[in-house]
Amino acid sequence: xxxxxxxxxxxxxxxxxxxxxxxxxxxxxxxxxxxxxxxxxxxxxxxxxxxxxxxxxxxxxxxxxxxxxxxxxxxxxxxxxxxxxxxxxxxxxxxxxxxxxxxxxxxxxxxxxxxxxxxxxxxxxxxxxxxxxxxxxxxxxxxxxxxxxxxxxxxxxxxxxxxxxxxxxxxxxxxxxxxxxxxxxxxxxxxxxxxxxxxxxxxxxxxxxxxxxxxxxxxxxxxxxxxxxxxxxxxxxxxxxxxxxxxxxxxxxxxxxxxxxxxxxxxxxxxxxxxxxxxxxxxxxxxxxxxxxxxxxxxxxxxxxxxxxxxxxxxxxxxxxxxxxxxxxxxxxxxxxxxxxxxxxxxxxxxxxxxxxxxxxxxxxxxxxxxxxxxxxxxxxxxxxxxxxxxxxxxxxxxxxxxxxxxxxxxxxxxxxxxxxxxxxxxxxxxxxxxxxxxxxxxxxxxxxxxxxxxxxxxxxxxxxxxxxxxxxxxxxxxxxxxxxxxxxxxxxxxxxxxxxxxxxxxxxxxxxxxxxxxxxxxxxxxxxxxxxxxxxxxxxxxxxxxxxxxxxxxxxxxx
Amino acid sequence: xxxxxxxxxxxxxxxxxxxxxxxxxxxxxxxxxxxxxxxxxxxxxxxxxxxxxxxxxxxxxxxxxxxxxxxxxxxxxxxxxxxxxxxxxxxxxxxxxxxxxxxxxxxxxxxxxxxxxxxxxxxxxxxxxxxxxxxxxxxxxxxxxxxxxxxxxxxxxxxxxxxxxxxxxxxxxxxxxxxxxxxxxxxxxxxxxxxxxxxxxxxxxxxxxxxxxxxxxxxxxxxxxxxxxxxxxxxxxxxxxxxxxxxxxxxxxxxxxxxxxxxxxxxxxxxxxxxxxxxxxxxxxxxxxxxxxxxxxxxxxxxxxxxxxxxxxxxxxxxxxxx
Numbered sequence: 041x042x043x044x045x046x047x048x049x050x051x052x053x054x055x056x057x058x059x060x061x062x063x064x065x066x067x068x069x070x071x072x073x074x075x076x077x078x079x080x081x082x083x084x085x086x087x088x089x090x091x092x093x094x095x096x097x098x099x100x101x102x103x104x105x106x107x108x109x110x111x112x113x114x115x116x117x118x119x120x121x122x123x124x125x126x127x128x129x130x131x132x133x134x135x136x137x138x139x140x141x142x143x144x145x146x147x148x149x150x151x152x153x154x155x156x157x158x159x160x161x162x163x164x165x166x167x168x169x170x171x172x173x174x175x176x177x178x179x180x181x182x183x184x185x186x187x188x189x190x191x192x193x194x195x196x197x198x199x200x201x202x203x204x205x206x207x208x209x210x211x212x213x214x215x216x217x218x219x220x221x222x223x224x225x226x227x228x229x230x231x232x233x234x235x236x237x238x239x240x241x242x243x244x245x246x247x248x249x250x251x252x253x254x255x256x257x258x259x260x261x262x263x264x265x266x267x268x269x270x271x272x273x274x275x276x277x278x279x280x281x282x283x284x285x286x287x288x289x290x291x292x293x294x295x296x297x298x299x300x301x302x303x304x305x306x307x308x309x310x311x312x313x314x315x316x317x318x319x320x321x322x323x324x325x326x327x328x329x330x331x332x333x334x335x336x337x338x339x340x341x342x343x344x345x346x347x348x349x350x351x352x353x354x355x356x357x358x359x360x361x362x363x364x365x366x367x368x369x370x371x372x373x374x375x376x377x378x379x380x381x382x383x384x385x386x387x388x389x390x391x392x393x394x395x396x397x398x399x400x401x402x403x404x405x406x407x408x409x410x411x412x413x414x415x416x417x418x419x420x421x422x423x424x425x426x427x428x429x430x431x432x433x434x435x436x437x438x439x440x441x442x443x444x445x446x447x448x449x450x451x452x453x454x455x456x457x458x459x460x461x462x463x464x465x466x467x468x469x470x471x472x473x474x475x476x477x478x479x480x481x482x483x484x485x486x487x488x489x490x491x492x493x494x495x496x497x498x499x500x501x502x503x504x505x506x507x508x509x510x511x512x513x514x515x516x517x518x519x520x521x522x523x524x525x526x527x528x529x530x531x532x533x534x535x536x537x538x539x540x541x542x543x544x545x546x547x548x549x550x551x552x553x554x555x556x557x558x559x560x561x562x563x564x565x566x567x568x569x570x571x572x573x574x575x576x577x578x579x580x581x582x583x584x585x586x587x588x589x590x591x592x593x594x595x596x597x598x599x600x
Numbered sequence: 601x602x603x604x605x606x607x608x609x610x611x612x613x614x615x616x617x618x619x620x621x622x623x624x625x626x627x628x629x630x631x632x633x634x635x636x637x638x639x640x641x642x643x644x645x646x647x648x649x650x651x652x653x654x655x656x657x658x659x660x661x662x663x664x665x666x667x668x669x670x671x672x673x674x675x676x677x678x679x680x681x682x683x684x685x686x687x688x689x690x691x692x693x694x695x696x697x698x699x700x701x702x703x704x705x706x707x708x709x710x711x712x713x714x715x716x717x718x719x720x721x722x723x724x725x726x727x728x729x730x731x732x733x734x735x736x737x738x739x740x741x742x743x744x745x746x747x748x749x750x751x752x753x754x755x756x757x758x759x760x761x762x763x764x765x766x767x768x769x770x771x772x773x774x775x776x777x778x779x780x781x782x783x784x785x786x787x788x789x790x791x792x793x794x795x796x797x798x799x800x801x802x803x804x805x806x807x808x809x810x811x812x813x814x815x816x817x818x819x820x821x822x823x824x825x826x827x828x829x830x831x832x833x834x835x836x837x838x839x840x841x842x843x844x845x846x847x848x849x850x851x852x853x854x855x856x857x858x859x860x861x862x863x864x865x866x867x868x869x870x871x872x873x874x875x876x877x878x879x880x881x882x883x884x885x886x887x888x889x890x891x892x893x894x895x896x897x898x899x900x901x902x903x904x905x906x907x908x909x910x911x912x913x914x915x916x917x918x919x920x921x922x923x
Contacts, residue, residue, distance in 0.1 A: 084664065131737060143743075178724040
């Protein structure tokens, strides 16, 4: 059986940063990842990374903006730590080799972003995630560690009150193997593919979140789902908030700059939940455009000039031209909100520790929580690096004191029994069809505007899909790169997460940040200033709640 | 953005080493909107027709680099290639795995040769202890210094260039366009302190094996233009280190001998490239060429427009400030 001291699952920014921290702490490290590190979804992040580095900006304003953006659900102790770490984190990434955009004086260039009182988003054109991913992989690549590339996490083994290791599928050989580990960091990134309309990559299936949940970890605040205001119509490809940061404006079919009604001061740069709701309201009330791919509004960049648009928003130009057939230099971009980010995830403390000894989590797969009910643009890249590093350090410390556990052949046999059943069926449910039904259900019933009856209907439907999944069938009998099998595994995992989102959203009878209940349109601090914790029970998730940490900022009404 | 559907025929390379003796092509026919990306079509085939079709994919907007493949014999990203123009030009869409890398299954290839070459160029900043990074602040870098990277930071390591490269095909030791473009990124990085060492080490069995066909630049989905960066690397190498390799001496010899007659003196070029002793080593090859082309031994007469050629050279020299 394979054995390691620290195993990191996922090789995006959070996973890589955790691995680097554990290596620097002197531990022996392995990375298990279903994608080559440079193919991680971190690379799709466009706009930038927040850090109050200028003499004219302050860490306190960054903290305040993040607290306010979170609609006061973010833990203020964690947010303080997070924002204080921002400057050193960005500087470190620059020293690792990241190529950032620069100001005329040679400093790191900054742009305005939504919900921020100051232009503090440091960027690399409109491919900041890719620049950071390259920089970090270049740095980590010169260290020694074991790589399980294109291995897919299937199960975490928890025994005697601590994590023992994991079971993963080597996609290339088609074999499930056990990997024993003293400590494990789950950094598997987003679960956006629970929805159909999402900016997320196809691989963003919430693998680690769901597997941790099944292993007994608490999932925190899963009902808080961020919908990015500007996704390209039809494909839902992300159009960065940086486009509005550079001066892009939103217009409805009447040519009105409608954000002046909803956020008279911040306009297009109000926080994402506010802008997304405004766009949906415009379309629902008949002021949007309509076409074969549904209603939409226009994002205009034409007034910024060809030079600025093509240099600072180079990828956006490509995406618009290639995937929507329009040129943003001369034409408006058709946009509509799409699922973009999960504020929720595996519940952790500041050091990535979960409720299971030896199990840590970081990045979008985790929920510390610093984003609370709504994440600010530019804070997710920062989250991956700050808390990836913390989780790596903590996992290394845990591993230094822990014994190496044992996994047995029986662990693998037991964990993989369901998969053998799926493959031996001669009749059963198609995982692709179930996935599509789950996605359509979530789009329709757990979107931007929610009601009790919609959520109840959504839950009923998801539970029906879950029931049908018990009879899922894998048709492809090949061992080698069997996507039919990995699709089925991921679909089963996502159905669990969909259920948690719906149950949490149904229970939370208030509106806060990205969770908007039409039937409870006000924030209700007296009853709901608390985190949702979901744990897997025999009949689905059971909910409990935990308090929000306050330090210096009192909850106020949020106005942009 | 109309939803008019058109018939699209896909001939997809299929190979499963656990059951197929040799590769085969499978025909799939779909009704699709002309702007549908090939990747969406392949995923629709997977979801609705044949879940056993295997491929790599993730982001679907040309940033993760997963879905490079041969589409109608060109190395492309499937997510970035629309079916309409392919059907219009070729009447069908032939989908095959990338070249120059062994096939694992269907459209999935083993990219380890590609990544080995990436590792070979030591893709990480090399620092000089005498010039440490500034403490507690970022390195200062002017926008002009950032410009020097050209488009190399856009590289998504998809491998399309590696698949398209005939130099890789003829010599697997050739680093390939991506690795060399990545090397260029370090050689112009003001934070890196191994520029000369990097240039020195990439020349034997590396840089000069490029055939200058520009297929990498043509196939690059992110406009990184690897062949132009290879050209830049050659120029930097010759400028800083002189013509030390057969490849660089060939380039310099080519340039130096052309103004003599306005056409190439091939015998002289062999001497310029290999030196006197080395030329003897090329004797066998020389005799083979002589049999087909005996005029090779004659010193070429200056062509009619030779003065024009020399004028161009003088103008270029002036531009480079050599006069």
